[in-house]
Amino acid sequence: MNLRLIEYNRYKNKINIPNLSSNDVIGKRVVVKNHHNRFGDSKGIIINISSQNQNYYGVKFNHKINAGHSCDNHCEYGYGYYINKMDMTFI
Numbered sequence: 001m002n003l004r005l006i007e008y009n010r011y012k013n014k015i016n017i018p019n020l021s022s023n024d025v026i027g028k029r030v031v032v033k034n035h036h037n038r039f040g041d042s043k044g045i046i047i048n049i050s051s052q053n054q055n056y057y058g059v060k061f062n063h064k065i066n067a068g069h070s071c072d073n074h075c076e077y078g079y080g081y082y083i084n085k086m087d088m089t090f091i
Helices: 002-012
Strands: 029-033 041-051 057-061 080-084 088-090
Touching: 029 057
Parallel strands: none
Antiparallel strands: 029 041, 029 088, 041 057, 057 080
């Protein structure tokens, strides 16, 4: 297979969530795909958008995660983490 085609498909498949307003994404269920092998394929809910970087959404996972936090007090400590929107997919 052509290397350029492989790179295109990888890029195309990685962008899953477009720039949306907070009203459009807060409360949506997502699957986080292998975030640096920290979570595996984990499910959660978007609870906020980072005030420092609009590309990162606060996700509350269904289970306590390694290095988890509260996403600026939007969820119970240990269940939240800011994830780049390109590393998640709506479910």
